[in-house]
Amino acid sequence: MGLTLTWLSIIILIPLAGLFLKTLELSPFQFWEILTSRRTLNALKISFGLSFAAACVNLVMGTIIVWALVRYRFPGRRIFDAIVDIPFALPTAVAGVALTQLFAQKGWLGAPLAELGIKVAFTPIGIFVAMVFIGIPFVVRTVQPVLIDLDPEIEEAAASLGANRWHTVFRVIMPSLIPALLTGFALAFARAVGEYGSVIFIAGNLPNVSEIAPLLIVIRLSEFRYADATAIAVVMLLAAFVIIFAVNRLQRWAQTRIPAH
Amino acid sequence: MSTQTSFVTQATALPAYTSTTDLAISPPTREARGRARLAAASKDLRSEPGPIRFIIIALALSFLTIFVVLPLVVVFASAFSKGVSAYFAALSEPEALSAIKLTLLVAAISVSLNLVFGVIAAWAIAKFDFPGKTILITLIDLPFSVSPVISGLVFVLLFGAQGYWGAWLQAHNIHILFALPGIALATIFVTFPFVARSLIPLMQEQGTQEEEAAISLGASGLQTFFRVTLPNIKWGLLYGVLLCNARAMGEFGAVSVVSGHIRGETNTMPLLVEILYNEYQFVASFAIASLLAMLALITLVVKTILEQRLDEEQTPKDDSR
Amino acid sequence: MTIEVKNIVKKFGSFAALDNVDLKVGKGELLALLGPSGSGKTTLLRIIAGLDWPDAGEVRIDGEDALGHGASERHVGFVFQHYALFRHMTVFENVAFGLRVQPRAVRKDEATIRARVKELLDLVQLDWLANRYPSQLSGGQRQRIALARALAIEPRILLLDEPFGALDAKVRKELRQWLRSLHNEIHVTSIFVTHDQEEALEVANRVVVMDKGRIEQIGSPGEVYDNPATAFVHGFIGESIVLPVEVTGGSVHLGGRPLNIAAEGAASGASKLFVRRHDMQIGPAGTGSLEGAVRHVRSFGPIQRAEIALTDGEGKTVIEIDAPRDRELQAGEIIGLQPRRYRIFAAQE
Numbered sequence: 001m002g003l004t005l006t007w008l009s010i011i012i013l014i015p016l017a018g019l020f021l022k023t024l025e026l027s028p029f030q031f032w033e034i035l036t037s038r039r040t041l042n043a044l045k046i047s048f049g050l051s052f053a054a055a056c057v058n059l060v061m062g063t064i065i066v067w068a069l070v071r072y073r074f075p076g077r078r079i080f081d082a083i084v085d086i087p088f089a090l091p092t093a094v095a096g097v098a099l100t101q102l103f104a105q106k107g108w109l110g111a112p113l114a115e116l117g118i119k120v121a122f123t124p125i126g127i128f129v130a131m132v133f134i135g136i137p138f139v140v141r142t143v144q145p146v147l148i149d150l151d152p153e154i155e156e157a158a159a160s161l162g163a164n165r166w167h168t169v170f171r172v173i174m175p176s177l178i179p180a181l182l183t184g185f186a187l188a189f190a191r192a193v194g195e196y197g198s199v200i201f202i203a204g205n206l207p208n209v210s211e212i213a214p215l216l217i218v219i220r221l222s223e224f225r226y227a228d229a230t231a232i233a234v235v236m237l238l239a240a241f242v243i244i245f246a247v248n249r250l251q252r253w254a255q256t257r258i259p260a261h
Numbered sequence: 262m263s264t265q266t267s268f269v270t271q272a273t274a275l276p277a278y279t280s281t282t283d284l285a286i287s288p289p290t291r292e293a294r295g296r297a298r299l300a301a302a303s304k305d306l307r308s309e310p311g312p313i314r315f316i317i318i319a320l321a322l323s324f325l326t327i328f329v330v331l332p333l334v335v336v337f338a339s340a341f342s343k344g345v346s347a348y349f350a351a352l353s354e355p356e357a358l359s360a361i362k363l364t365l366l367v368a369a370i371s372v373s374l375n376l377v378f379g380v381i382a383a384w385a386i387a388k389f390d391f392p393g394k395t396i397l398i399t400l401i402d403l404p405f406s407v408s409p410v411i412s413g414l415v416f417v418l419l420f421g422a423q424g425y426w427g428a429w430l431q432a433h434n435i436h437i438l439f440a441l442p443g444i445a446l447a448t449i450f451v452t453f454p455f456v457a458r459s460l461i462p463l464m465q466e467q468g469t470q471e472e473e474a475a476i477s478l479g480a481s482g483l484q485t486f487f488r489v490t491l492p493n494i495k496w497g498l499l500y501g502v503l504l505c506n507a508r509a510m511g512e513f514g515a516v517s518v519v520s521g522h523i524r525g526e527t528n529t530m531p532l533l534v535e536i537l538y539n540e541y542q543f544v545a546s547f548a549i550a551s552l553l554a555m556l557a558l559i560t561l562v563v564k565t566i567l568e569q570r571l572d573e574e575q576t577p578k579d580d581s582r
Numbered sequence: 583m584t585i586e587v588k589n590i591v592k593k594f595g596s597f598a599a600l601d602n603v604d605l606k607v608g609k610g611e612l613l614a615l616l617g618p619s620g621s622g623k624t625t626l627l628r629i630i631a632g633l634d635w636p637d638a639g640e641v642r643i644d645g646e647d648a649l650g651h652g653a654s655e656r657h658v659g660f661v662f663q664h665y666a667l668f669r670h671m672t673v674f675e676n677v678a679f680g681l682r683v684q685p686r687a688v689r690k691d692e693a694t695i696r697a698r699v700k701e702l703l704d705l706v707q708l709d710w711l712a713n714r715y716p717s718q719l720s721g722g723q724r725q726r727i728a729l730a731r732a733l734a735i736e737p738r739i740l741l742l743d744e745p746f747g748a749l750d751a752k753v754r755k756e757l758r759q760w761l762r763s764l765h766n767e768i769h770v771t772s773i774f775v776t777h778d779q780e781e782a783l784e785v786a787n788r789v790v791v792m793d794k795g796r797i798e799q800i801g802s803p804g805e806v807y808d809n810p811a812t813a814f815v816h817g818f819i820g821e822s823i824v825l826p827v828e829v830t831g832g833s834v835h836l837g838g839r840p841l842n843i844a845a846e847g848a849a850s851g852a853s854k855l856f857v858r859r860h861d862m863q864i865g866p867a868g869t870g871s872l873e874g875a876v877r878h879v880r881s882f883g884p885i886q887r888a889e890i891a892l893t894d895g896e897g898k899t900v901i902e903i904d905a906p907r908d909r910e911l912q913a914g915e916i917i918g919l920q921p922r923r924y925r926i927f928a929a930q931e
Contacts (some may be wrong), residue, residue, distance in 0.1 A: 005397075007378045011450055012400055015415035018425060022418050061324050068321035071307070072314055080322060082565055086329050089557035089564075091511025092409075093531035094550040097538045098332035101339055101547075108331065133328050153666035155307045156633045157728075159653040160660040161680035162735055165309060171683065175670040194408025196514035197531070201538065214410040218518060221414065226423055233411045240406045244399065306633060306653065 019237070022230045034231040039207050040216065044235065047213040050124060051192035054131035058188045059181060061132075062139025069140075070147045088137045092197025099130050100201040122204030127212060130199045135188030142184035146177055146254075179254030183247050190243040194236065336554045339547035351545035352552070359525045360533040360549065366441070367516075367529060368509040371448040375505055379456025380498065384490070386457070387464030388472070401458065404451050412450045413518025416443055439521030444529065447515040452505045459501035463494050463571075500567045507560040511553055583644050583738040583771045584609055585630060590639035592625055592795075599625045600636070601795040607739075607773060612765045614786035615775045618818065622795040623775045627741050630773070631660045643738055659737030659770075663744040665724040667716040673727050674712040677702055680735035702730040705764070722753040726760075733768070742774035746781065758785050779819045783807060791815050813927035816856040823862065823901045825855045829926065842871035848926040856925045859904040860885070863920040864911070870920030874901070879911045886911060890919070 023031065034040060068074075069081050087095065103110040103120040113120055120126050150173065158168040196214040204210040213232055220229035308314065341348055351357065382401060386394060404412060418424050420437040430437060437443045471493065475485040491498075513531040520527045528536065530549050537546035585607040592600040600622045607613050615623040628634035630641055632653035641648040648656055667676050681695045690698070703709040706726040716724055725745060732740060745761070746754040762785050765772060776782050782789050783803040791798045791806055791814075799811040810816035817824065828835040832845045834855065841855075867873060874890040877900070881887075885904045888911050892899040903919070905911065 003378075003381060008382070008397070008400055011446070011453055012403060015419060015450065016403075018418045019411070019415050021425075061320075064317055065321040065325065068318045071309075072318055074318055076322075080325055082561055083325055083329050085561055085564070086333060086557065089507055089560050090333070091513060091531050091534075091550075091553045091557065093513040093534045094336060094511070094553045094557075095332060096513075097534060097546060097550055098335045098339075100538075101543075102332055102335045108335065109327070129328075133332065136324075136328065151664070151666060152307055153662045153664060154668060156653065157660065157662060157666040157668075157731075158679070158683075159306060160631055160633065160656075160658060161683065161731065162654050162657070163679070163683040164654055167683040169309075171679075172668055176668075178670070190406050194406070194411070196408065196410050196517075201535075214408050214514065217408075217410050217414060221417060221518060224423065226418065226421070229414060230418065233408075233414050236408055237411060240403075240408070244402065244406050 016237075019230060019233060022226065023234045026227055026231065030227065031231050034228050035235060039211070040213075040228070040232060042208040043211050043213045043216040044232070046124065046127065046209075046211065047193050047236075048239075050128045050212075051131055051189050054128055054135055054192050055185050055189035057132050058135040058139045059185045062136055062143060062184060062188075063177075063181065065136070065140050066143045066147055070144060084137050084140045086137075087134050092134070092195070093201075095133060095198035096130065096201035099133060099198060100126075103129060103202060121202050122210070124203075124210050126202035126204065127199050127210060130202050131192035131195060134195050134198050135192050138187040138191060139181070139184035142187065143177055143180045146180040147173075150176060179250050183250045183254070186243050186247050186250070190240060193239060333554060333558075336547055336550050339543055340551040342547075343544045347544050348548050348551075351542075351548040354545065356525050356528070357533065357545070357549060360528050360530045361552070363441075363444075363526075363528065364510050364530045367445050367448050368506055370445045371452055371509045372502060372506050374449055375452055375456050376498075376502055379453070379501060379505075380460065382457045383460035383464055384486075387461050388469050398461075401454050403454075405454050409451055409512065409514025410518055413447050413515040416447055416450075416519050438519055439523065439527055441527070443519040444516050444527065447519045448509050448512050451512050451515050452508045455505035455508065456498070456501035459497050459504065460494055463497040464490075467493055496567055496570045500564065500571065503560055503563055503567065507556060510556055584642075585739055585771065585773070586640075586642040586645070587626070587630065588640040588642075590626065590629060590636045590641070592622070592629065592634070592636045598795045600629070603639070603795070603797055605790065605797065605800070607771060609771055610769045611771055612762070612785065612787050613773045614782035614789045615773060615792060616777070616779060616782040616789055616819075617792035617798075618777060620794075621792040623777075623790075623792045624743055626792075627743055627773060627775050630739075631658045631741050632656045633660070657735060657738045659732030659735065659740040661725070661728050661732050661740070661742040661745050663747045665716070665721075665728040665748075667724055667728055667731070669716050672713050672715055673703070673708070673719070674699055676716065676727060677731045677734050679731065698734065702734055705733070705768075706730045720753075721749045722757055725749065725757065729761075729764075733770075737770065740770045740772040742772065744775055744777070746778075747776070754781070761785060783819070791818065793818070810856070810925060813854055813856065813929075816925055816927070821859050821902075823857045823859060823903070825857075825899070825901075826929065827853050827855045827926065829853045834926065836872070840871075843921060843924060845926060849928060852929045853926050854929045855921070856927065857921040858923065859887075859902060861921060861923045862901075862903040862905070863922050864903070864905050864909065865918040865920065867916040867918055870918035872919040872921075874917065874919060876911050876913055876915045876917060878913060881907060881910075890917070 026034075035044075065084065069077060069084075090098075100121055101107055103113070103126060105111065105114050105119070105121065107121070110121055118125070120129055154172055154176070155168055158172045163171070194214060196212075196218075199212055200215055203212060203215070205215060213236060217229045217232050220226075220232070309317070382397075385391075386398060386401075417438060419426055420430060420443060421427050422431065424438075427438075437446070471489050472485050475489045476482075480488065510529075511531055512529075513535070516529055517532060517535070520529070520532055522528060522532060522536065524536075530553055534546050534550045534553070537543075537549065585605070587603060587605040590600050590603045591598070603622070603626060605626075615626060617623045625634060629636050630643075630648070632648065632651065632655075636649075643656065643658070653660075668679065671679065677699045678695055681690060681698060684690075699712075700709060703712055706729060708723060708726055708730070711719060711723060711727070716727070719727065725748075729742075729745075742761075746757050749757065758781055761774075774785070783806075786803065788800065789803055789806050790800045793814045799806055799815045801809070801811075806815060807819055810819060816822055825836055827841070828838075829845050829848050829850050831850060834841045834843055834845050834848075834853075836855070843855075863870065872892060874892040876888050877891050878889040879886055884907060886907050888903050888905060890901055890903060892901065893916075911917070
């Protein structure tokens with residue numbers, strides 16, 4: 001026990017405490033000034049905004065993928081099921097260079113898209129693509145077990161009560177999946193906000209346009225502007241805490257299924 | 262009997278979709294059509310009409326192919342774009358070799374430390390109740406949800422030149438940042454949750470009865486652990502170690518912040534991928550990347566096997582409930 | 583509303599879940615499908631509801647071909663063993679569901695739906711739970727809500743699959759009587775599936791005994807209990823003493839010794855003698871066709887249950903009998919036994 005706590009302190013608590021202590025060295029005014037500087041604000045907007053958009057896409061596509069994997073039998077199903085985990089397992093730097101290569105102007109997908117006048121790599125769209133890539137397993141893997149365990153009887157009950165398939169899917173099944181869907185969404189969003197490796201290659205990293213918050217932290221560090229780096233980090237850390245908290249509440253809600261009044 | 266059979270074959274050939282309004286036709290037709298439709302639908306009350314099913318599968322598979330399969334294929338295609346010899350030449354560069362060595366070393370250190378402490382943490386959480394348990398669980402989960410860049414940053418703040426202990430470390434000529442210890446610490450930080458997380462649910466499910474039985478039979482604490490607890494969790498443990506190792510070898514953001522990018526010294530494989538890519542040495546960059554991608558694929562395969570093992574071990578328990 | 587099932591066959595792989603089943607259910611009946619697990623009773627119920635599909639045969643509800651319609655078009659109320667309530671909806675919304683998903687042309691207005699739901703919740707005596715969620719209810723309450731939900735669509739028939747199977751013994755007894763009186767009130771043609779003979783005999787006005795995908799007997803509770811049609815029914819309903827006997831030309835032999843009972847038309851050959859525990863008449867040693875030593879006696883209530891080792895040569899056959907307490911039995915005592923009522927079936931199984 002004591003050993004665990006000591007180790008946990010060394011590895012996690014002390015470093016985190018250091019981060020907050022560093023922030024306390026800043027006056028609230030300085031803190032506010034750093035955060036509201038144009039470049040910081042834009043980086044946070046880009047990170048949070050695109051992460052939200054990517055999580056939305058993941059929510060929709062993740063649901064479709066889960067549905068196909070759980071409800072239908074088709075050749076290659078097991079392989080595609082395993083493939084969903086690749087964004088989890090592939091080192092982010094590898095994902096980053098691969099996505100860049102794929103969507104660069106001469107890339108396999110970049111070239112046809114360029115002909116349509118769509119530029120993905122080195123634009124905010126590129127960031128969005130990388131975030132979609134990194135987030136998809138979160139939605140699939142949180143919703144999948146819930147859909148598998150969903151009692152087939154509730155669908156039969158709905159049918160025997162006269163509901164057509166549309167009603168059964170959207171009034172009975174989907175509402176049952178809501179806690180899992182929201183959890184998957186939150187996890188994908190959190191991951192996208194913090195993501196660094198798979199994004200920076202494809203992002204272009206133009207300040208105010210395609211520069212994400214984690215990259216700005218790294219840049220501030222390399223400029224030895226520790227205060228700036230710390231302030232941004234604290235905001236992101238707080239966001240992460242809020243998301244963890246929300247996810248925990250969602251999980252508890254899913255277990256009891258009694259909505260908070 | 263024979264009419265029924267023919268309905269079934271007929272129905273599978275027909276598109277199964279008909280709206281309810283179609284039913285208002287003269288009785289014999291209606292009945293025949295209803296039968297045909299239902300014979301098909303009856304195969305699975307809980308399924309959708311054929312065309313919708315097709316669209317959903319097509320959407321799912323094309324999305325996964327574009328966003329997941331293609332990036333993976335690109336890695337290998339680019340790595341071998343100049344032929345096999347260029348590929349192996351890139352891998353045998355001294356810089357590449359030193360990165361591989363460093364990555365293996367860092368993974369060995371962080372996996373073994375997290376293995377030991379992950380097991381202890383999981384044991385403490387799963388088998389005992391104590392105040393602050395939920396806080397402990399949250400702390401263990403934290404590295405999962407924190408940006409890897411922040412994970413690196415916290416160590417810079419502690420050990421960096423301007424950090425809390427930077428001056429002291431410099432005076433005593435101890436190198437943590439931009440050296441192996443820093444890289445290892447950052448890696449341990451980001452991989453901390455894997456072992457503990459994969460063991461906690463397993464240990465909780467198994468409860469404490471077997472341990473209590475062992476102790477009542479006269480086994481010591483350590484004997485109980487090695488003879489009762491450990492065999493029960495071995496697949497879960499392997500699972501955690503596997504994921505921990507994959508992340509340790511592939512970690513980029515946190516390591517990037519603390520490494521200092523000293524060529525041939527503090528570059529791990531993911532960092533070298535970045536450097537080579539930015540220098541337009543695409544074959545070399547993707548050659549290293551392909552090794553990491555292989556690692557990911559092997560990890561996935563072993564993970565799938567382990568998950569089956571874990572499932573099998575849990576099934577009989579489910580039955581007896 | 584009547585239900586007619588003709589020549590239904592249903593196979594799962596090579597296993598015949600239903601093997602040529604015929605059944606007619608009259609208007610307003612409360613019918614029990616009774617049988618051990620795997621007897622096909624639930625499959626039959628699901629086929630009537632449209633949740634499963636037969637390989638061959640016909641289902642008619644009110645003379646109309648039901649197989650031409652899916653579950654959602656049959657207007658059949660179905661109550662599941664594990665309630666299958668929608669967890670994300672309140673009790674009220676659960677009951678209202680069937681009314682809300684009706685095609686727009688026939689859908690009632692909100693006020694009518696509310697009134698109807700209220701009426702149903704009153705019927706199942708749970709109107710005070712309207713705004714709760716299913717997870718906040720007890721098992722018995724959930725099952726009553728499931729029943730109210732099924733009744734909301736004004737079903738032509740009501741099907742209940744092991745409705746009390748997931749409840750504990752006390753609640754189960756209460757709900758049985760409640761279902762019985764509810765049926766008296768609303769009189770909708772109902773079929774319920776159960777493996778619990780006591781439940782079937784107590785609640786239903788007709789009992790269908792099933793085994794291995796076939797109907798063994800259809801009759802009133804009294805008939806299936808007192809006049810079992812087959813060896814299976816005799817063994818499954820009520821507790822029976824079963825003795826292996828040999829029938830030769832109208833006389834019955836046990837272990838080579840003739841018994842003083844008539845074969846009652848049973849064919850010659852190896853057979854089984856079935857006697858209810860309480861149908862064994864006790865007399866002094868030497869009277870009756872059987873003789874045995876009392877090994878153990880337990881008395882409770884009006885009866886005494888005795889374990890008796892028959893002196894059938896090797897003394898290895900042990901039977902249990904229920905006797906009134908007017909003559910107290912003693913362990914070690916030798917007594918004579920005579921079956922008052924009995925049945926003899928050929929011993930194929």
